[in-house]
Amino acid sequence: MTKLRLAGMEPLTTVEWPGRLAAVLFFQGCPWRCRYCHNAGLVRARAANLKPWAEAMEFLRQRQGFLDSVILSGGEPLFQPRLLEAAEKVRALGYDVALHTNGYDPEHLARLLASGFVQMVSMDVKAPFNGYERVTRRPDSGDAARRSVEIVLASGVPYEFRTTYHQDLLSAQDLRTIAADLHALGAQTYYLQAYRDEGSPDMALQLSPVGTLDPVLVVGIRRLFPTFGLRGFSAVG
Numbered sequence: 001m002t003k004l005r006l007a008g009m010e011p012l013t014t015v016e017w018p019g020r021l022a023a024v025l026f027f028q029g030c031p032w033r034c035r036y037c038h039n040a041g042l043v044r045a046r047a048a049n050l051k052p053w054a055e056a057m058e059f060l061r062q063r064q065g066f067l068d069s070v071i072l073s074g075g076e077p078l079f080q081p082r083l084l085e086a087a088e089k090v091r092a093l094g095y096d097v098a099l100h101t102n103g104y105d106p107e108h109l110a111r112l113l114a115s116g117f118v119q120m121v122s123m124d125v126k127a128p129f130n131g132y133e134r135v136t137r138r139p140d141s142g143d144a145a146r147r148s149v150e151i152v153l154a155s156g157v158p159y160e161f162r163t164t165y166h167q168d169l170l171s172a173q174d175l176r177t178i179a180a181d182l183h184a185l186g187a188q189t190y191y192l193q194a195y196r197d198e199g200s201p202d203m204a205l206q207l208s209p210v211g212t213l214d215p216v217l218v219v220g221i222r223r224l225f226p227t228f229g230l231r232g233f234s235a236v237g
């Protein structure tokens with residue numbers, strides 16, 4: 001049976017799941033190749049120095065009563081064929097489980113959300129669905145992402161959608177289109193987050209400014225979502 005490819009662990013975060021004391025499990029491998037990936041070391045399917053899954057489980061056993069949540073992240077956690085089993089084991093220790101995903105595999109996502117082992121899902125929406133490969137550099141990624149948005153919304157699992165912004169990759173019109181599409185699909189919670197250069201292998205993006213957001217654009221997007229926020233922007237306008 002395929003092994004879980006665990007690349008690393010963050011023993012405690014209070015920001016990745018606000019209000020929670022969470023550990024993060026980073027899984028190895030992602031089928032997409034976003035220019036702004038800040039976990040570039042995690043995208044290849046194979047890597048040396050993977051952590052034994054048993055080590056993570058032992059850590060989580062020791063932290064019972066101190067931590068309340070575990071975030072499955074990556075790379076792309078859905079890339080692990082046995083992710084559902086991993087979520088089940090974490091849940092069995094009494095933790096709430098969050099999934100951070102790009103939604104590349106809608107069927108796998110649907111099975112996981114239907115399992116009841118996931119209490120929160122954060123999904124990246126990287127570009128307008130008909131222009132996804134500009135960011136992911138993989139054909140048909142937009143169709144998969146749209147389907148996954150629909151699955152998240154139908155699942156009843158609490159969620160957020162989020163878009164990473166860099167002016168070299170997305171225009172103001174792209175942001176309007178993403179927000180309008182999410183709104184039309186019924187999304188209620190949406191965040192725009194600024195590109196971060198830490199860990200990004202793309203020197204051209206690193207040297208180019210992220211860009212500021214037009215306040216009129218932000219107000220227009222904000223109107224579409226009962227819950228909306230900006231993350232990591234130093235200035236708007």
Ligand code: SF4
Pocket residue numbers: 030031032033034036037038039040043074075076102
């Ligand atoms: S989907 Fe996420 S992990 Fe995969 S390449 Fe893009 S940013 Fe990196």
